[in-house]
Amino acid sequence: MRALIRFLTRAPGGAIETRERVFEGDALTLGRATDQVLQFKDRRVAFQHARVYRRDERIVLSCRSPATIVINEALVRDVELSLGDVLRLGANILTIVAPPAGIDVALTFELDPSVAGSDVEAVDPRLRLRSVRLGKRGWSWLLFLGILAAFLVVPFVMLSGKASLEGLRAGPLPCDHAWSTGALHEAHRTIGGRCDACHQRPFVRVENQACLACHGPALHRHASPGIAVGADPDSARCERCHSSHEPALLTRRDDALCTPCHADLKAVTAGRSTTGDATDFGTRHPQFRVTLQVEGASGDADRLRRVPVDSPTLREKSHLKFGHAQHLDPRGLKTQDGTRVLGCGDCHRPQPGGARMQPIVMTEHCQGCHRLDFDPAFPDRQLPHGDVAGVLNTLLEYYSARYLEGWPDPAARGPGVRFTATPGPALAAAERERRLGIAKARTQIVARDLFARRACSVCHEVRQTPDAVVPWEVTPVHLAQAWFPAASFDHSRHGTTLTACTRCHAAQRSTQADDVLMPGIESCQRCHAGSASSTSGKVASGCPACHVFHDSRRGRWVVPPAAPGRAP
Amino acid sequence: MSSVHESVLGQMGRRYLWLAVGVVVAMFGLYGWQAPTGLPGGGTWLGYTLGTLAALLILWLLALGARKRSYASKLGTVRGWVSAHVYLGLAVVPVATLHAGFRFGWNVHTLAYALTCAVVVLGIVGVVLYARYPERMSANRQGRTRQQLVEEIADLDARAVRVAQALPAEFDDAMRSARDRLILGGSAFDLLAGRDGSSVVLPRAGGSSGPLSNPYQATLLAWLGDRLARSEDGELSARVQELLTLTSAKRGALERLKRDLRFQAWLDAWLYLHVPLSFGLLAALLAHVASVFIYW
Numbered sequence: 001m002r003a004l005i006r007f008l009t010r011a012p013g014g015a016i017e018t019r020e021r022v023f024e025g026d027a028l029t030l031g032r033a034t035d036q037v038l039q040f041k042d043r044r045v046a047f048q049h050a051r052v053y054r055r056d057e058r059i060v061l062s063c064r065s066p067a068t069i070v071i072n073e074a075l076v077r078d079v080e081l082s083l084g085d086v087l088r089l090g091a092n093i094l095t096i097v098a099p100p101a102g103i104d105v106a107l108t109f110e111l112d113p114s115v116a117g118s119d120v121e122a123v124d125p126r127l128r129l130r131s132v133r134l135g136k137r138g139w140s141w142l143l144f145l146g147i148l149a150a151f152l153v154v155p156f157v158m159l160s161g162k163a164s165l166e167g168l169r170a171g172p173l174p175c176d177h178a179w180s181t182g183a184l185h186e187a188h189r190t191i192g193g194r195c196d197a198c199h200q201r202p203f204v205r206v207e208n209q210a211c212l213a214c215h216g217p218a219l220h221r222h223a224s225p226g227i228a229v230g231a232d233p234d235s236a237r238c239e240r241c242h243s244s245h246e247p248a249l250l251t252r253r254d255d256a257l258c259t260p261c262h263a264d265l266k267a268v269t270a271g272r273s274t275t276g277d278a279t280d281f282g283t284r285h286p287q288f289r290v291t292l293q294v295e296g297a298s299g300d301a302d303r304l305r306r307v308p309v310d311s312p313t314l315r316e317k318s319h320l321k322f323g324h325a326q327h328l329d330p331r332g333l334k335t336q337d338g339t340r341v342l343g344c345g346d347c348h349r350p351q352p353g354g355a356r357m358q359p360i361v362m363t364e365h366c367q368g369c370h371r372l373d374f375d376p377a378f379p380d381r382q383l384p385h386g387d388v389a390g391v392l393n394t395l396l397e398y399y400s401a402r403y404l405e406g407w408p409d410p411a412a413r414g415p416g417v418r419f420t421a422t423p424g425p426a427l428a429a430a431e432r433e434r435r436l437g438i439a440k441a442r443t444q445i446v447a448r449d450l451f452a453r454r455a456c457s458v459c460h461e462v463r464q465t466p467d468a469v470v471p472w473e474v475t476p477v478h479l480a481q482a483w484f485p486a487a488s489f490d491h492s493r494h495g496t497t498l499t500a501c502t503r504c505h506a507a508q509r510s511t512q513a514d515d516v517l518m519p520g521i522e523s524c525q526r527c528h529a530g531s532a533s534s535t536s537g538k539v540a541s542g543c544p545a546c547h548v549f550h551d552s553r554r555g556r557w558v559v560p561p562a563a564p565g566r567a568p
Numbered sequence: 569m570s571s572v573h574e575s576v577l578g579q580m581g582r583r584y585l586w587l588a589v590g591v592v593v594a595m596f597g598l599y600g601w602q603a604p605t606g607l608p609g610g611g612t613w614l615g616y617t618l619g620t621l622a623a624l625l626i627l628w629l630l631a632l633g634a635r636k637r638s639y640a641s642k643l644g645t646v647r648g649w650v651s652a653h654v655y656l657g658l659a660v661v662p663v664a665t666l667h668a669g670f671r672f673g674w675n676v677h678t679l680a681y682a683l684t685c686a687v688v689v690l691g692i693v694g695v696v697l698y699a700r701y702p703e704r705m706s707a708n709r710q711g712r713t714r715q716q717l718v719e720e721i722a723d724l725d726a727r728a729v730r731v732a733q734a735l736p737a738e739f740d741d742a743m744r745s746a747r748d749r750l751i752l753g754g755s756a757f758d759l760l761a762g763r764d765g766s767s768v769v770l771p772r773a774g775g776s777s778g779p780l781s782n783p784y785q786a787t788l789l790a791w792l793g794d795r796l797a798r799s800e801d802g803e804l805s806a807r808v809q810e811l812l813t814l815t816s817a818k819r820g821a822l823e824r825l826k827r828d829l830r831f832q833a834w835l836d837a838w839l840y841l842h843v844p845l846s847f848g849l850l851a852a853l854l855a856h857v858a859s860v861f862i863y864w
Contacts, residue, residue, distance in 0.1 A: 021741055021769070021776050034749055034767045035779050041748070126753035127714070127829055129836040136843040143848030151676045152855035156862060178676045179859035181609070199863040206864065 001054045003028045004103045005038065008110035022103070027053035030089065038109070042090035049089065052081065052105065059105045061087070081105065088112070150174045159202060169193055185250040198244065211238040212557065219557040220550045223269075241549070253544045255280065255531050262543075280530030281541050290483040290518050292316060315514040319461050319475040322513035335369050344501040354492025359481055362386070362459075372455055374446050383450070389470050395446055399439035404432065447472070483518045485553065487546045581651030588659040595621070599666045608669030610677075610860065618667035619857075625660050626684070626853060629653055630846060654695055661688050676859055680852035687849050690842040697835055705831045708824060714832075717825040718752060724818040725750070731810050738771035739795075743811065745769040746788045749779065752825060759833035762826050784826075785819045 002024050009017040029036045033047035040049070050063040063069055063077045070088040071079055087094040091112050099106035155176045158164045168175040176195045184191060191197050198210045212219065241257055243249045258278075265273040276286025289306035307314045327347075332339040347365040348357045362370075362385050372383040374395065381398070384390045404427075427435075451462050451472040461475040502508060504519040531542035550557070595618060602614045610619050632653045636646060664684050672678045709717065725747040732743040749767045751758075758765050768782040770791050780787050792812045799805040 019737065019740065019744075021771075023776055023778070024772075025778055034751060034765060037769070037778055039749060039779075126755075126759075127718075127832075128753070129756055129759060129833050129840060131753070136840055139840070139844035140847035143844050144851045147679075147848050147851035148854060151679070151852065152858055156858070159862070174676075176859075176863070178674075178679075179863050180673075180675055181677060181860075182671070182673055195863060202862045204864060 001026065001028070001059075001104045002102065003052065004099060004106040006097070006106065006108045008108050010110070027051040028105075040090060040092060042092065044090035045092075054104055151178055155179070156202075159196070165196070180245065182245040183247060184244055185247040187250065188244060205237070206239050206244075208236070208238050211242075216557070220552050221554045221557045222549050222551060223273075223554070253542060255542045257549070258543045258547075278543070280532060281543075281545075282525060282529035282536065282538070285521060285530075288484060288487075288518065288521050290314070290316075290480070290516055291485055292480060293478055309516065309518050309520045314516050316478075316480060316516050318478055318513050320477050320479070320513040321457075321459050321461070324507035324510040324515070324517070326511070328508055333369070336371070340369075344505075344507065348501075350491055354495070355488075355490040356482070357491065360479060366459070370455070370458065374450060374455075383455075388451075388472055388474060391450070392443065392447055392470060395443040396440065399442045399446075400436060403435040403439045403442075483516070486548075486551065488548060489546065581655060584648075584652040584655040587652075588655040591621075591656075592659050592662045595663055595666055609671055610667055610669070615667060615669065618663055622660055622664045622667050622684075623853060623857065625656055625663065626849065629657050629660070630850060633843070633846075654691065657688055657691050661685055676852060676855050680849065680856040683845055683849035683852050687842060687845045690838050690845065694838040694842060697838060701831045701835050705828060708827050708831070714825070714828055717821060717828060720821045721750070721752070721818055721825065724814050724821065728811055728814040728818070731807060731814065735804065735807055735811075739808070739811065741776065742768065742770055742788065742791065746782065746785065746815070749782065750822075752822075753829060756833070756837075759829055760837060762830040764822065764826060784822055785815050789815055789819065 002022060005021045005023060005028075007019045007021070009019075011017060023037055025037070028038065029048065029051045030038045030040065030045075031047050031049040032040050032042065032045045036048065046064065046067040048064050049067045050061055050069055052059060052061050054060075059081045061069065061071075061079050061081050065077065068075050068077050069079075070076075071085055081096050083096055083098060085096040087096075087107075093108075093110050093112045095108045097106045097108055151174050155168065155174065155178070158168045159176065165176070169177065177193055180195070198206050200207065200210055241252045243252070261268045262275075262278050265275055265277055278285040287308045287310055289308050291304050291306050294305050327333065327342050328344075330341060332341040347360060350356070351358050360366075367382075367385065371379075372385060373379045373381060374383060375381055375398070383394055450456055451474075452464070456462050456472075456474060460477070463473045463475070465471055465473050504523050505517040507517055510517055525538075527539055528541040528545075529536045529538035531540045598614055598617075599608070602612070609615050632649050635643065635649050661684065664681055668677070668681055672681065712720075725743075728743045729740070729747055732739040746766075746768045749769070751765045753759060754763065754765045757763065764783040766782045766785070767779040768788050768791075769779050770777050770787070782788055789812065792808055792815060796805060796808045796812065799808060
């Protein structure tokens with residue numbers, strides 16, 4: 001398409017200056033942008049306002065929506081141009097005139113003198129960034145309101161409704177997960193993204209109920225009933241020690257967990273605690289105290305007394321006669337099977353897991369040597385252990401059988417069993433009585449020998465009683481199973497050549513069963529120091545290395561009453 | 569360094585420099601001294617202290633925007649505020665880092681931290697730009713104002729159009745088109761990159777071209793050169809030579825102006841990010857503080 005554009009400029013005197021330009025191309029474009037063929041310096045004109053092109057044999061004008069143009073005083077968007085049409089675009093007048101030969105369309109272009117020129121030429125050169133529609137204010141508001149809405153207002157409003165909160169979490173928008181300060185510990189993965197499972201009430205710190213809802217049945221309290229956890233009301237909060245959003249610290253293992261109270265336990269418990277103060281294992285920790293049963297108490301866990309290992313009065317009333325030194329004689333012990341040298345492990349065997357030792361049981365650990373046989377003729381025949389009446393019955397049965405061997409008693413038959421007389425001579429009743437009498441006498445003699453001299457009294461305290469049937473009494477044995485029940489010590493973790501049994505337990509020098517062979521704190525301090533002593537060349541051991549907080553010997557954990565002045 | 573810049577960050581700002589250094593050193597000292605129970609972070613007593621300090625600093629830094637606009641204020645000079653803004657603004661990043669305990673994640677808390685860092689980095693960009701560009705701008709303008717540079721170009725255009733009036737119509741058309749289609753500023757990109765988006769419509773055999781890109785009048789100069797080479801008329805050649813000289817002068821003036829606009833655009837640009845991001849930071853800070861206490 002070839003187009004002729006005739007620019008008309010009216011001089012003040014009325015003379016008209018004319019310039020012509022011929023355009024050749026697909027379409028004549030009109031607009032304010034610089035890439036337009038006819039550029040209008042007029043704000044009322046769009047950047048790409050309209051185009052004039054040839055469709056078949058006609059010349060048409062088409063505006064780019066939403067722009068429109070006034071043609072012959074009518075507002076149009078798409079129109080076929082014909083001769084004499086007057087187009088008004090802003091302050092410009094375009095008139096379609098007769099085209100000369102070889103030209104498809106011709107138009108004149110002039111400024112409308114009747115239109116105020118304020119908008120013409122007023123397209124200011126955009127010399128500064130502020131003039132190119134780059135605002136600070138708009139972006140500031142957008143960012144401020146956008147971030148505030150996405151990260152605070154919307155999630156907070158959604159908190160009120162469970163369904164809406166779930167919906168927000170499932171969607172792509174930021175939800176309350178953006179508030180998380182860190183991933184949960186693996187053990188808490190089942191909570192998933194339900195923040196409100198623990199953060200139950202806004203602006204209230206996570207309450208213990210939230211923890212106890214799951215952990216309640218298995219959780220024990222720390223101190224004994226009646227002793228406050230601490231003066232700090234915060235110390236009763238689970239979260240004080242368990243930082244859920246710090247996986248490495250879900251369970252705190254630093255001394256600062258304990259020392260705020262244990263630095264001065266008397267003050268914290270108003271004088272009720274008898275436990276010594278401790279702040280550091282290496283420098284400030286009380287001597288170990290072994291837990292012993294109170295004499296005469298019947299296994300009641302509360303009736304225990306605790307005695308420091310360095311106390312001169314420390315004796316364990318086990319009512320047993322035993323000397324470690326004799327048994328560990330390096331020259332060996334004479335046994336039925338020859339001379340044997342005993343080691344610790346011959347009697348003290350670790351429990352499964354290896355932490356503690358199995359209880360010493362006579363039949364397992366002693367009877368191999370301390371046999372309970374009573375008739376040299378039958379050395380394999382042994383008495384039951386731990387039952388005085390049973391011993392007497394066994395002896396009586398044994399000797400009766402021996403003296404009446406071959407003479408069954410026709411009267412002694414079980415119910416429903418018919419006695420069939422065997423051929424041969426029968427024992428007269430008087431003779432039978434005589435033989436039974438001998439058996440009883442024999443039983444008495446052997447029993448006295450066993451109880452008072454040979455077998456029982458070797459290890460036990462045996463007393464004679466006036467009881468006619470069971471005339472002996474063996475004092476029950478109390479062997480402590482856990483000397484330090486509150487401490488977690490693991491033998492298996494100390495099973496090195498540096499830590500032979502005798503390094504901590506002075507068994508070679510112990511001649512009395514009453515000796516308590518538990519080591520004192522000095523023994524541990526040879527290798528262990530407090531957690532702050534990383535430079536001492538020793539193992540840095542904080543409180544939790546040996547102690548637990550939730551003590552299974554105490555009662556169940558209960559929600560402590562809210563301290564006054566705190567949120568309800 | 570320009571003298572204006574020196575007075576803001578130099579002599580006058582020295583006391584704020586020492587204040588900022590003092591605050592940062594004190595906070596690092598406290599951080600090293602304290603033994604947090606658990607990991608360091610916003611939840612410890614020092615964490616709350618550092619967080620409060622950082623938040624107050626940020627609010628005060630934002631107040632510069634208000635102080636700048638209130639010309640009647642007697643609350644210190646704007647210069648004093650700017651130097652304090654720069655030095656205490658730099659102090660915010662270490663304080664916020666200690667507040668975070670060097671721990672970060674994909675959450676609103678780190679968003680606030682990241683925005684803080686972005687705003688401070690943009691502030692540093694601004695300080696550097698203001699340290700370098702004003703001097704280069706005055707060297708470029710050589711004592712003239714921007715308006716004088718614009719007028720010089722307009723004057724050269726007017727002279728060229730007058731010369732072309734006496735020549736064949738194609739020269740008249742070309743020079744008018746080059747005048748009308750000259751773009752001094754342009755889009756944000758044009759301003760920042762110094763790109764010239766001017767165009768020109770040149771006569772062609774049998775009509776005229778569509779608009780041709782005419783960066784720094786290069787297309788027009790080539791066309792004039794071509795016409796000069798083809799001219800066999802001595803008088804015409806002399807006139808075309810005059811047009812070439814005028815257009816070359818226009819090109820020089822245009823380059824100078826565009827360079828001036830580019831410096832100006834960069835001096836403006838960092839603030840177009842610094843300010844909106846500051847408000848984004850304020851929102852993130854509010855969300856950070858509120859969310860911490862909502863999910864206490």
